[in-house]
Amino acid sequence: MSVDSDDDMPLARTNGRVSDAHISKSLDNAMDKASAKAKAAPAGVSIRNGPIIEDEMDVDTAANGTSKRKSRGSTSKPVNYNVQGSDSDEDAVPLAKRQKTTKKAVDSDSDDEPLSKKAVHLPPKATAAAFGEDSSDDDEPLTNKLANKKAAIEKKAAKEAQAIRAKEKKSAKKPAVKDESDSDDVPLKGKRQSNGVSAVKKVNGTAKKSNGVKKEESDSDAPIAKKKANGKAKAEASAPAKKGKKKEASEEVEEVYRWWDAPKKEDDSIKWETLEHNGVVFPPEYEPLPKNVKLLYDGKPVTLSVEAEEIASFFGAMLNSTHNVENPTFQKNFFNDFTEEIKKTGGAKDREGNKIAIKEFAKLDFKPIFNYYDAKNQEKKARSTAEKKADKAAKDALEAPYTFCMWDGRKEQVGNFRVEPPGLFRGRGEHPKTGKVKKRVTPEQITINIGENATVPTPPEGHKWKSIQHDNKATWLAMWQENINGAYKYVMLAAKSSIKGQSDYKKFEKARELKKHIDRIRKDYTRDLKAELMADRQRATAVYLIDKFALRAGNEKDAENEAETVGCCSLKYEHVTLKPPNTVIFDFLGKDSIRFYDEVTVDEQVFKNLKIFKKSPKKDGDDIFDRLNTTQLNKHLTNYMPGLSAKVFRTYNASYTMSTLLKELKKTNLSIQEKVKLYNDCNRKVAILCNHKRTVGAGHEAQMEKMGDKIKGAKYQKWRTKQMMLDIDPKQKKKKGAEYFELDEDLDQEWILAHQAFLVQEQRTKIEKKFAKDNEKLVANGEKEMKAKELQLRLEVADELEKKFKKENKTKKVEAEGKGPTIEKLEAQIEKRDAQISNMMLQAEDREGNKEVALGTSKINYIDPRLTVVFSKKFDVPIEKFFSKTLREKFTWAIESIDEEDDWEF
Structure with missing residues (x-):
């Protein structure tokens, strides 16, 4: 889709059928009459939400007879939507491309055939017990309770937004010092210092300013070539610290850099002034198989080149992963890459040296290879504890120099410093490229980002880096492009580093900023749901769905090179089923190629709009929102506040809902375990009200x-x-x-x-x-x-x-x-x-309630960690009960910035 950024009117997509530019009053009236008789259900709640699975595909059974949990919502064979059956070729097609039926058995009360009619297991409905209600109380249906609760929270949010703006307007008139407590750019103001550590850490005898908060685009996965040149930083700014005045390493480890207390940098687009690191760790080279271990073809041993043998060993080593190796798509992609490598490297030969034409996957026997690697694994497991410890110590010593970097003179932990080893791409869900060969990454593919005056890491002998750059507006240390999807991989700092902490902080502060504007946004999109312009109505409907049901915005996809996953803006005709009077069923491949199913009740006007967007002559394959894309949607949202995008709604809604529910709790004489359950009950309610649910685990x-x-x-x-x-x-x-x-x-x-x-x-x-x-x-x-x-x-x-x-x-x-x-x-x-x-x-009881809710995911990604810290302090529950050691390190800024008596609010 071509978009003129200077034009407010979105251009129609060039592919598929396009909606009319304007919606006529006659069409509006006709739609109103069609739905006037039916009584709509309470809007704004999810009836069923999560990935769909089939019983027989819940568990993999390995060669040794043990059961193994699969990836959420994945299936070893694609779900067949063809009523009359399908052949193996269709089975290999991604689900998003196959959601068509040869015959429509239309229900009398539905203008579409719900995909739920097929032989699949839908996500469970929300239960009264999960929502913390007494299931014996049947006076009011749960959907009504959920809708009423959600409406009450939204009403409260609107009042708060108005009150905040009124207060800011009043304070702006006074010539007082500006209150920056809600600013995205101002570091947290901690109430105290711990262990005598200074808020501003001295390096080389001079005070260093905080790194500030990074811009949202700074860690973009866009190729460097596509980014605008930032220009070189001044030599004085990037000069390395003098070795003679560096602090001892032991001192650096003990000291905590309290960036949230440090003064703000003048230019927060500059991420560092000096940066030193040791590059990346490459996986070990391939060890050829012993001469007596061979791949068999049609029962005969086959000799291959080292390169082809390595690819064969990838498949052979994972024979017990039946979910992958028995998947037709996985087999097809592997076989194509494998045979291509054989042709490239001289072909396959028998014992006498005669060439063998490998044409059929079914004739390949990888068992000798599997047995060899399985025996090695068993031998490895059988080592004594002392041997295991010695091996680990040797590995740790080898990797130690790569685990940290010197960032503006501070020692910061590096996250993913290991280059991914070659192997077979697995993907998640129904990824069309599963089984393809992930090639070995060489130094010639890697770009190093480092301080201008720092020592560049030495590449492995006989190799050289692709390039060296000194971009102090980027937070990555190394980068390369992988061969499967052409995605860029970055070596970043660890989750517990100060840079990542500032990124998390800014994310939650942006969600807090949305609190000031949410009433205006909701008022505007509610009005535009009836707009005459199709583009305006589509945009308003999309924002409604993103806000109410936590749908991801979705991005444009290159169908040939990427998995056809979708979000709200990229929904196709076949992904949306309309069930009168106001139930909408979403069924599509979502993030990570996981099939996602969401059955929701919507506002009557939204239901009517979706009906218009699906109006004939549109059919399967056509876009629902054909006059809208994610870029245009996010550009519109920035009119309300800088940096606002569709993804902020998910964080805001989860955090604000959690904040509201926690405020309703009263301090009572409960045990620690009862208090933990109280918190988890609130977290579960957030998942139900904000539509963050999961499939019940196989185990x-x-x-x-x-x-x-x-x-x-x-x-x-x-x-x-x-x-x-x-x-x-x-x-x-x-x-x-x-x-x-x-x-x-x-x-x-x-x-x-x-x-x-x-x-x-x-x-x-x-x-x-x-x-x-x-x-x-x-x-x-x-x-x-x-x-x-x-x-x-x-x-x-x-x-x-x-x-x-x-x-x-x-x-x-x-x-x-x-x-x-x-x-x-x-x-x-x-x-x-x-x-x-x-x-x-x-x-x-808590675990049973959590079976459909990923509490950990909510705590890490969507709920402001300071809310958990406030609950922990208010109810005298150790923070360890909510955050693991890793999370405590990741959210140090949240834990340390909330005082005992602090009455912090989201």
Whole structure:
């Protein structure tokens, strides 16, 4: 699509059928009459949301019989939409290109055939329990509750936006110091310093200013050639620090650079003044297979060039990944690249040196290669702990120089410093290029970005870098282009680095800035839903869908070179099914080629608009929003605030909704686990209200069963403890009542016998592992190993436990255990056991509620981490309960910038 950036009117797409430029009143009225009789459902909520899967494709079974979770929503064979069946060639076509049916069985209440009619499993509906409601309360349908809650939050947001603007307008009239607390460009103002670390870190005896906040475009994946030249930085600005005055490395590691307290840089487009690093780590070279290990073709061993053999080894090594190697698309792409390499490198030969024409994939046998690599893996796993530690230490020592860089004199951790090894591209979902060969990246493909006066890393012997540049407006250290999709790969700083922290901070501050304008945006797009101009109406409808249902904006795709994934602006006719009176079904390949399904209720005007956008003569393959693209949409949004784009709505809605829900919580006398569940309940509500859901994991039921067994096990031990009380004092039965000593109704004799056998086996396994570990230590210290007799002596403990259980089952009595057991001690044990059971039941309930919600994804990407920190401090819950060590390092700025008494609000 060609776009004239100076023209406000979007040009029509050149491909497919195009909507009329204007919407006539007669068409509007006709659509109104068509939907006047039906009663619309509450708008703005999702009924079903997430990837679609089929039962038989949930789990891969590896060669060793173990189960393995697949990529979310992926299928080993494409879903067949052809009612009359399909051949293998059609199966290899991406789903987004196949969403057509030979026959439409149209429902009486629908003008489209919902894809949900096919033999697939839809995402589950939102439940009252997941939303924290009592499922027994059926007075009001859940969809109504969700819609009402969402409407209330939006109404509150509108009032807040008006109040903020009024306050800013009032303060602007006064000649007071400007309040920059909400500015995107101002660093966080921390309330205190920790460990005596200065807010402005000194380097070479002079104070360094903060790096500020990076521009949104600075880390763009666009090729360097396409970027405008930024010009060279001044030599004085990029001069390296003098070695004589550098701080000790140990000091650098301990010191925390509190960039959020540091003064703002004058020019925040300049990311660094000095930059030193050691480049990248390349994967090891290919080790040819032993001469006795060969690929078989039609049962005969085949000799290949080293290059072709390496490609064969990629496939052979992953035979147990049936999800990939049995996928027709994967096989086809691999075979094309493999045979092309064979032709390029002299062909395949038999034992006598005669050429063999490899024409059929089905005749290839990779088992000898798989067996070779599998044996090597088993050998690697069988190494002693000491050997594994030594190998890891050697690897860490080799990679240590690449793990950090010197950024303006500070030591910053580098993230992905390893160049990806060659292999077979897998992709996610139904990627059309799965199975293609990812070629080895050479130094000649890599561009190094480094300080002008810094020492350039030495490339491997016999090689040279593609180019060296000194772009201090970029935050990447190295870059190359991969061969599969032509995408640019960047070596960036680690997530916990100050640069990444500033990027996260700016992202959430931009979402906070949107809080001031959200009412105007919603008011404007609601008005434009009835605009006469088709371009305006399409834009308003797209913003509505992005705001209400968290649809990604979507980008233009090159159909030949990229997976045909779509977003809101690039939706095709076949991706949208309309179900009167106001239900819309979205079904398309979303991000990472995952098939995404979203069934939503929309405003009646939006439903009518989509009907107009799908109006004949449009058909499958035609664009829904044919007078709109993502660039135009984002350009329109910047009229409300600088830097606003479609993706900001997702962050804003999640953070604002979470903020609202947390404010509603009251401090009560709850346990830590109950408080954690309280937080997770709010997080789940955010996922439901903002449409961030996922498919239930293949291993969820097994995990829940395991947790159930743990709870039963604790109940069993509690019952045994009560029986010990009777052993000490039989009168307790009369004193406490017979009911107190009865077996829990969840437990039966069959389960108890199985559990006892499990406990005995668990004891044996622990003893055997401890014995093996002790022997490893003895050998490492140059001492003799213990003999098998010692193990047998140790195992007697498990034998005694087994005998004890048999006796208890026979006599129906449990002898008191421990030193000097008393009724008081046993009662204390029962109290502890009750608390343990209560906590485990809360955890199980929490996990069950989380099965459709990726809480981790929300916490990392969409919910402002400062909200979690505020909850943690307000409710006295350790932050470790919400953020792992990695996340605590990533969000140091959020944790450190919120004071104990700070009443911070999103």
